[in-house]
Amino acid sequence: MEQLATLADLPERYLEHLEQSNLVPLWPSLRNVLPPIKPIPHTQSLVWKYSEIKPLLLEAGELTPIEKAERRVLVLANPGHGLENMRATSVIYLGMQLLLPNEWAPAHRHTPNAVRLIVEGEKAYTTVEGVKCPMEHGDLILTPSGLWHEHGHDGDQPVIWLDVLDLPLVYYMEASFVEGGESQPVKTVENKMSYSAGLVPVQHHIRAEQNYPMLRYPWKDAKQLLIDLSEKQSEGPIQVAYVNPETGEDCQKIIGYSVLMVRSGETVQLQPRSAAMVFHVIEGEAEIKIDGKIFGIDQADTACAPCFSNIDLINKSNRPCFIFIADEAPIQKKLGLYSVRARSE
Ligand SMILES: [Fe+2]
Structure with a gap:
């Protein structure tokens, strides 16, 4: 493609006149906003080590009481987007x-969708619209857009979890806001339904009110399914998606969630795709190679890869590695932007 003229090619008085009239010439920026062949992502490949996060998070517990934080969170920020913008990717x-034990994060609801993936600790819970969801290691709990939620802790050790939200996208759309509210009374019917029988309660309270029939996806069920699949399927990646069990669609509308099992000694090569991805190790250890850069990822570490990258997940250990994945595919598919390409080595 031909090189286009730059701002420097235009006379100063002309540029000043444009600015006074709130006008901008397109051609000096055209190759940035419409780059040839593939996007120029701000998202950088990187890993956040849990061993670095945990002591700083525990120190935050000493420095800032929960009442002064509301949510005591350290944001995993991608420097490619500017740390102050608090984004891992453009969407995530x-x-x-x-x-901490006996702490309570008060009820609120907001327009961005959230999930929590429990990293460590016991006896904490999230209440979503009055449905009390226990938080155990590896569980995925949904707090979709507009649903009241709060967190409590009846245990005696710190509980830590990974929050994943579509906040950057919702904020960009100027649609992000929160409402504070009263603690929601716990409903008698909890999120204990099993969809394995192919049956759902016709007038289940959640089903009637919301399109989120399942709010908690226990890790023990996901892990067992992955192990069962790995015993039946000798080749190819073993990956399961978190879906709405009533529709089979992605469990949330903007970000997709899945778990990949990488067997001992196995390398899983992912095809480059238009959606950026996030990886979080639930159990085990592996290496992640993103466009030639290799990072070690241990349990509770989190990695991020930009769109259209070549990604290898390499398990050199003697046990399987289970990796939680968040990606931007659902929103890109809805917008007709999603694509997958052949790998370029
Ligand atoms: Fe929240």
Whole structure:
């Protein structure tokens, strides 16, 4: 493609006149906003080590009482987007949240969708619209847009979880806001339904009010399914998606969630795709190679890869590695922007 003229090619008086009239010439910026062949992502490949996050998060527990923080979170910020913008990718926000014994994070609801992936600790819970969801290691709990939620902790050790939100996108759309509210009374019917029988309660309270029939996805069920699949399927990646069990669609509308099992000694190569991705190790250890850069990822570490990158997940250990994945595919598919390409080595 031909090189286009720059701002420097235009006379100063002309540029001043444009600015006074709130006008901008397109051609000096055209190759930036419409780059040839593939986007120029701000998202950088990187890993946040849990061993670095945890002591700083525990120190935050000493420095700032929960009443003064509301949510005690260290944001996993990608420097490619500017740390102050608190983005992991252009769509995904990541935060590591700490709740200490007997603390309570008060009820609120907001327009961005959130999920929590529990990293460590026991006996904390999230209440979503009055449905009390226990938080155990590896569980995924949804707090979708507009649903009241709060967090409590009946245990005696700190509980830490990973928050994943579509906040950067919703904020960019000038649609981000929160409402504070009263603690929601716990409903008698909890989120204990099993969809394995192919049956759902016709007048279930959540089903009637919201399009989120399942709010908690226990890790023990996801792990068992992955192990069962790995025993039946000798080749190819073992990956399961978190879906709405009533529709089979992604469990949330903007960000997609799945878990990949990388067997001992296995390398999983992912095809480059138009959506940026986030990886978080639930159990085990691996290496992640993103466009030739290799990072070690241990349990509770979190990595981020930009769009159209070549990604290898390499497990050199003697046990399987289970990696939680968040990606921007659902929103890109809805907008007709999603694509997958052949790998370029
Ligand atoms: Fe929230």
